[in-house]
Amino acid sequence: MKKVWIDAGHGGRDSGAVGNGVKEKDIALRVATETVKRLERDYDGVKCDLSRSTDIYLTLSERTNKANAAGADFLISIHCNAGGFESYTYSGTKDAATASLQNVLHNEVMARLKPFEIRDRGQKKKDLHMCRETKMPAVLTENLFVDVPGDATKLKRPEVIEAIISGHVVGVAKFLGLKPKQQPKPPANGAVKILGPASATVGQAKEWARAKNAPQEFVALADLYWQVAAERGVDPAVAYVQAGHETGYIYRDGRSAAGIDASYHNPCGLKITAGGGDYQASAHKRFKDWTNGITAHLDHLALYAGAVGYPKADTPDPRHFPYLKGTAKTLEALGAKWAPSSSYGQRLGDELRKLQGIKADTPASKPSGETASIEVNGEKVADGPLINGYVFAPVRVGRGSTRR
Template sequence: MVAAIEEVKKVLWDGGHGGKDPGSSGNGVVEKNIALQVATEAAKRLERDYEGVQCLLSRSSDVYLSLSERTNKANAAGAHLFISIHCNAGGGAGGFESFTYIGTKDAATAAFQDVLHAEIMNRLKPFGVRDRGQKKKDLHVCRESLMPAVLTENLFVDVAADAARLKRPEVIEAIVIGHVAGVAKYLKLQPKKAQQPPASGATNILGPASATVEQAKAWAKSKNAPAELVALADLYWLLAPERGGD
């Protein structure tokens, strides 16, 4: 008996605004740019790190799309989830909030919002981001999509403290990771298996570091390495996991 092939889950990532529509702007931050950065990076990470998922983008560059073009693309593709990425404005103290369509009574949509909101806030709390809560509103992208849809408002560009956070790569990283983790958890996606070890007798040049960064610096100094090289050790230890080591 042939085992059933598990259906690939399709996720539509919608970077809000774009092109002639910049969205909100303030303190040197433009909403459409943050939205596109988060959407494209989250899509890349989800496909890279998890099995059985296909990511689609409403836009992959700075172009204008109507709201119906966005939902039509998701509906035509038979997407399982729709996530629309935005930044906010006019929020006083700032913070993060998420929205679903005010008229939906769909349990799956509510469950998706619960998981996604929690995962994002878990990553943003260490940066002092205020949780403005889970909300409902008459939003086209949530109303006209035929699958569970959530719109996220990722901090306020016109609140100085939030805008300063949005200029920090580690905060953008937290937003991306939170979105990816929320989708993966809701869809029950399995992480991709680690790379197979080399055949017996072969030497694997990629792997976890056996020395600490401080030990590496000390060794480099003992070999009279240039100060610039020693200073790069911290960056190498930070980037190594994404480049082949752990």
């Protein structure tokens, strides 16, 4: 088992370089945490550790002491401090492994940044603490410069951050000779498509949720999933099962492992555009209501599945990145993509089949649960399901058309 130490530069009261709406510490943390996540998710024989996984302050000595104590095979320290991309090793080292690590890592990152016309500032040596005080090969990467408007603009683009992360991941894998993990085979009865009509009724969904001892708030959300999903071509049963898994049935025990609760109206653990740690509450998106949260969830699934018209401009999905389109057209394919585990999609498929096997009398067109009336000037104009204090019902906006 190879041990890799990833150091996210700066943090806490030490923001690093700041400019043009970008902070170095935030970029470093995002690249570091995602690199670790993908290395362990996608490759066998590697264990990764981070100097920091949240926005905390650490001295340089604390960072290198932790890496040395862990017995890591090598260290990579991630920063943003140059008009382009460059990498450093300690000026006094003549170690062949260090030189090899720098060469592979530098070339892999730069190969992915060239399409964005980012300058290659070269492989360099310098008397840097992070490279000098480690007992293992160490490389420090400088990923663009936040004070340069052109670089800062690129650092705000998800596809540029993706290129930086991917370059670090592939560089480490190549240097260590890691083998990709075997992807699970789809079940014998065929993979579950994300796009398509409802494969179960809303009544079945509610009975499944009640069997999980889910709170009433989660049970009631089934109505909203079935309403919104139809407009996006996503099977609502797929999305509802995923919501239950991702939230512990809307945080049945109060809060998620990340420290967020139902007030976030986040049914699937979506992060903010900048991303962040899996256990960092501030890295997760807070939606204004369940309609927005569920719409974002369904749009994210539709994008993964390659739905027509996606990616779209008008969406509350904060991570609606074009490069995701069509990368997971089935539930099983979400494994090692939406979540680190390669069996993630298969587990969701198992739950979906349990939901589909439930016998329920409630048809999809007539949702069960609490209902309420909408009145105008004392006259009732519509009935609809009551969800989290809101009544959902069709509203007439013009001749021959309705809008929810």
